[in-house]
Amino acid sequence: MTAVLPDKHGFFGTFGGQFVPETLMAALDEFERAYKQLKRDRAFRDELHDILGEFVGRPTPLTEARRFASLANGAFRLFLKREDLNHTGAHKINNAIGQALIAKRMGKQRVIAETGAGQHGVATATACALLGLQCVVYMGEVDMARQELNVFRMRLLGAEVVPVTSGSRTLKDAINEAIRDWVTNVRTTHYIIGSVLGPHPYPMIVRDFQSVIGREALAQLKKKTGALPDVAIACVGGGSNAIGLFYEMLPHPSIRMIGVEAGGRGAQLGEHAARFSGGALGVLHGTRSMVLQDEFGQIAETHSISAGLDYPSIGPEHAYLQEIGRVEYHDCSDDLALEAFHKLSESEGIIPALESSHALGWLLRNGQTIARDAVVVVNLSGRGDKDVPQVAAL
Numbered sequence: 103m104t105a106v107l108p109d110k111h112g113f114f115g116t117f118g119g120q121f122v123p124e125t126l127m128a129a130l131d132e133f134e135r136a137y138k139q140l141k142r143d144r145a146f147r148d149e150l151h152d153i154l155g156e157f158v159g160r161p162t163p164l165t166e167a168r169r170f171a172s173l174a175n176g177a178f179r180l181f182l183k184r185e186d187l188n189h190t191g192a193h194k195i196n197n198a199i200g201q202a203l204i205a206k207r208m209g210k211q212r213v214i215a216e217t218g219a220g221q222h223g224v225a226t227a228t229a230c231a232l233l234g235l236q237c238v239v240y241m242g243e244v245d246m247a248r249q250e251l252n253v254f255r256m257r258l259l260g261a262e263v264v265p266v267t268s269g270s271r272t273l274k275d276a277i278n279e280a281i282r283d284w285v286t287n288v289r290t291t292h293y294i295i296g297s298v299l300g301p302h303p304y305p306m307i308v309r310d311f312q313s314v315i316g317r318e319a320l321a322q323l324k325k326k327t328g329a330l331p332d333v334a335i336a337c338v339g340g341g342s343n344a345i346g347l348f349y350e351m352l353p354h355p356s357i358r359m360i361g362v363e364a365g366g367r368g369a370q371l372g373e374h375a376a377r378f379s380g381g382a383l384g385v386l387h388g389t390r391s392m393v394l395q396d397e398f399g400q401i402a403e404t405h406s407i408s409a410g411l412d413y414p415s416i417g418p419e420h421a422y423l424q425e426i427g428r429v430e431y432h433d434c435s436d437d438l439a440l441e442a443f444h445k446l447s448e449s450e451g452i453i454p455a456l457e458s459s460h461a462l463g464w465l466l467r468n469g470q471t472i473a474r475d476a477v478v479v480v481n482l483s484g485r486g487d488k489d490v491p492q493v494a495a496l
């Protein structure tokens with residue numbers, strides 16, 4: 103299990119790889135080489151560490167949530183890893199800063215990204231403003247209308263937001279546009295992918311930048327409890343906050359790890375984004391993983407109350423961890439996530455993101471199965487301010 107993955111072709115077992123046009127292979131190669139070299143570069147590591155400390159606000163706190171634990175019928179101790187307290191309100195900034203720094207070191211003055219709900223777009227625009235990089239964000243027209251405030255935020259931060267009018271005018275169409283731009287401008291441009299998705303080396307690099315979450319959590323738990331946690335839980339969209347929490351814990355077989363996907367409104371295709379219960383092996387956006395698709399291999403529509411979990415594929419490393427049985431994956435419905443959203447707000451004074459509420463919802467329903475005195479850590483991937491208008495309208 104401690105074998106170093108991905109392998110040199112970017113595979114985690116049979117998942118992952120580089121399913122991209124030939125024109126992008128050189129750019130992926132350049133990105134990987136730059137990363138491998140910078141990972142050992144003292145000045146780069148110091149710069150990243152300083153920005154995470156002084157701009158992002160790391161290390162994020164670890165907060166014990168006693169009242170929520172008792173609502174979950176638990177006799178366990180519950181700790182929340184507070185990624186919601188990062189600058190810009192979620193874990194995505196950890197990766198955006200890391201990749202923007204690499205782009206700058208590679209001499210690429212232009213960054214592109216794509217965004218669905220706008221969270222990754224805001225994180226990328228923020229990183230580019232900080233580092234003085236040009237930033238272009240592709241966003242489906244439908245998503246732009248739904249997420250007006252984030253569009254305005256990105257523009258305030260100096261980014262150009264390009265409306266995508268093709269297809270369903272949502273995230274997958276924005277991804278296609280971003281890839282098209284990258285193919286055309288690859289010499290001057292770096293494409294910042296926001297989760298552990300896409301072709302190798304993205305799933306590896308995004309994981310490494312997010313693994314600061316679990317590294318900090320282990321040290322903080324050790325200080326507070328004197329031991330390793332027994333259970334670690336995180337929501338899984340593409341899977342970056344979850345792998346960020348889990349990665350440093352993988353070598354410890356005593357830690358039970360649980361990823362929670364969006365169960366949406368029901369088990370029928372189109373009503374959820376639960377790739378493990380409803381998906382099949384497939385290739386989407388450059389990587390082979392579990393994909394929600396119809397009987398003809400056409401990518402399925404997905405639904406979740408939370409935009410950040412609403413994606414038809416999952417990071418290839420998660421597909422691998424599920425296959426080997428190291429991490430369990432479960433679903434949480436829209437309704438249960440909403441219940442957890444309210445309960446955490448009322449019992450702890452923390453309004454969680456609807457994404458993170460899925461991890462909390464699973465615990466709310468299954469808390470009674472967790473051993474007495476167990477130590478449980480939940481990744482609170484983001485804050486819920488962005489979701490308040492949506493919840494208020496429900």
Ligand SMILES: *Cc1c(COP(=O)(O)O)cnc(C)c1O
Nearest residue numbers: 297339340341342343410457484
């Ligand atoms: C984007 C987002 C997620 C989902 O993305 P992952 O890559 O699965 O972490 C989860 N929580 C929040 C707050 C997000 O913004």
